Amino acid sequence: MKTALTIAGSDSSGGAGIQADLKTFSAHGVYGMSVIAAVTAQNTQGVLDVEDISPDMIGKQIDAIFTDIPVHAVKIGMVSDEASIKVIAEKLQTYQPEHIVLDPVMVSKSGYDLLKAEAKQALIEALLPLATVITPNLKEAGVLIDQSISDLEEMEQAAKQIYHMGPETVLVKGGHLEGEPADILFDGKTWRHFKGKRIHKNNTHGTGCTLSSAIAGNLANGHSLEDAILKAKSYIEGTIEHGLAIGKGVGPTNHLYQWFPETSVTD
Ligand SMILES: Nc1ncnc2c1ncn2[C@@H]1O[C@H](COP(=O)(O)OP(=O)(O)O)[C@@H](O)[C@H]1O
Ligand SMILES: Cc1ncc(COP(=O)(O)O)c(N)n1
Numbered sequence: 001m002k003t004a005l006t007i008a009g010s011d012s013s014g015g016a017g018i019q020a021d022l023k024t025f026s027a028h029g030v031y032g033m034s035v036i037a038a039v040t041a042q043n044t045q046g047v048l049d050v051e052d053i054s055p056d057m058i059g060k061q062i063d064a065i066f067t068d069i070p071v072h073a074v075k076i077g078m079v080s081d082e083a084s085i086k087v088i089a090e091k092l093q094t095y096q097p098e099h100i101v102l103d104p105v106m107v108s109k110s111g112y113d114l115l116k117a118e119a120k121q122a123l124i125e126a127l128l129p130l131a132t133v134i135t136p137n138l139k140e141a142g143v144l145i146d147q148s149i150s151d152l153e154e155m156e157q158a159a160k161q162i163y164h165m166g167p168e169t170v171l172v173k174g175g176h177l178e179g180e181p182a183d184i185l186f187d188g189k190t191w192r193h194f195k196g197k198r199i200h201k202n203n204t205h206g207t208g209c210t211l212s213s214a215i216a217g218n219l220a221n222g223h224s225l226e227d228a229i230l231k232a233k234s235y236i237e238g239t240i241e242h243g244l245a246i247g248k249g250v251g252p253t254n255h256l257y258q259w260f261p262e263t264s265v266t267d
Contacts, residue, residue, distance in 0.1 A: 002220040003031045005065060005097075006213060007058075007088055009038040009050070009105070009114065015252030016042070016206030017191045021213035023255040027235070028217030033069065035061040037088070040114075044205055044247025047112035055083040059091055066095040072220035073097065075213045076127065077256075078105040082119040089126035099219040102131035102167070103212035104140050109205060109250055129166030133185075133225060135212045136162065137173045152182065152193070159186035169225060171215075175207060178244030185229060192226065196233050201238055203243020203251040210253055211236050 006021035014020075018034045023081035025032030037058055041048040065071060074097045079085050092100065104123060106115040115123065124144065128134060141158040142149045144165070149158050152174070159170040163186050171194075175181045181196040214235045242257035254263060 001029070001031045002072045002222075003033060004073045004075065004213070004216050004220045005033045005035065005071050006075045006216075007035040007037055007062070007079065007175070008075070008103075008209070009040050009080070011040055011042050011206070012034050012178055013043040013205075013247065013252070015044065016209045019078060020206040020209040020255075021077065022252070024210050024213040024235075025217050027255045028214065028221065030072075030220050033065055033071070035065070035088075037084055038081070038114075040078075042108070043249065044251055045113070045249035046110035047108050049081060050112075050114065052081045052084060055081070055087040058084050059087045060227075062088065062091040062095070066091070066097075071095070073096050073099040073101065073102065073216040075101045075216035076131075077103045077209055077212065078114045080113075080115050082116065082117060082122045083119045085122040086126055089130060090120075092130050099132045099216065100130050101212045101216040102127055102134045103208055103217070104128075104134060104136050104144065105208070106140050106143055124154060124165055127134060128162075131167035131220075132219070133171055133215065133229075134162065134167045134168045135171045135173060135208070135215070137208055138176045141172045151177070152184065155184045156186070156191050159184050160193065162186075163188055171229060173208065173211070175204075185226070185232070194229055194233050195235055199237055199240040200242055201243050201251075203240050203253055205250045205252050207236055207240065207253060210255075220264060
């Protein structure tokens with residue numbers, strides 16, 4: 001069995017972060033492992049608090065995995081602290097995993113800061129150049145290039161600018177634009193638009209986490225990057241469509257609907 005590792009924050013309510021990633025890996029038939037970089041007290045209504053795990057402990061978790069188990073793909077999600085980002089970058093440079101999917105998590109859907117302001121530069125300088133693909137949403141892409149982005153043309157230009165910061169490829173996600181959600185991939189030469197189908201449901205807690213870990217799971221399974229993204233888009237649509245009626249706020253996606261179809265929200 002192929003393996004994938006998520007380096008991210010824990011979401012106590014299970015909809016985003018490490019928990020979404022591990023559920024996604026399992027649904028892709030991949031053995032999931034985790035390095036917890038931060039713990040959030042969070043539910044479907046918002047984030048109450050964040051506590052970072054020490055950089056030393058993050059480094060030890062990474063060593064424990066790579067010195068024992070082959071890792072076929074890595075996904076990086078929420079890492080809020082500058083020193084933690086630097087340790088992760090150093091360790092990944094040492095262990096050289098084949099695929100790194102970087103989801104540059106900055107702010108939760110509910111509006112809580114998940115990246116400290118002073119850590120942005122470390123994210124850009126240390127982690128971006130290691131990424132096989134970086135998957136910013138509109139806001140994150142805007143923060144990376146210090147410009148706001150409001151249409152497909154600006155998404156294309158943002159992808160190109162972020163590409164020049166060092167990752168192999170850039171996927172700017174368009175879920176927050178009106179209309180059908182299109183994500184744009186730039187590989188240094190051409191743009192490819194991945195057009196999706198908008199699912200009108202409230203179950204979008206953790207969609208970015210799910211998309212990036214689905215891409216990592218597909219890469220671990222040997223798919224090309226473009227196929228990995230296509231399959232991940234179809235996966236995210238299914239998990240939103242069949243979202244679970246859990247919590248009072250923005251509900252989680254459903255990773256189990258194919259096994260337990262009766263769990264889907266029917267509205
Ligand atoms: N309502 C929706 N229906 C279908 N796909 C969606 C919907 N919302 C987001 N997506 C897709 O889910 C993924 C996550 O996108 P986005 O919401 O832009 O990022 P984030 O969750 O990081 O804010 C993207 O592939 C996007 O196109
Ligand atoms: C631990 C953790 N990681 C990532 C997100 C982003 O997910 P969302 O954009 O759905 O709030 C989150 N809320 N919590």
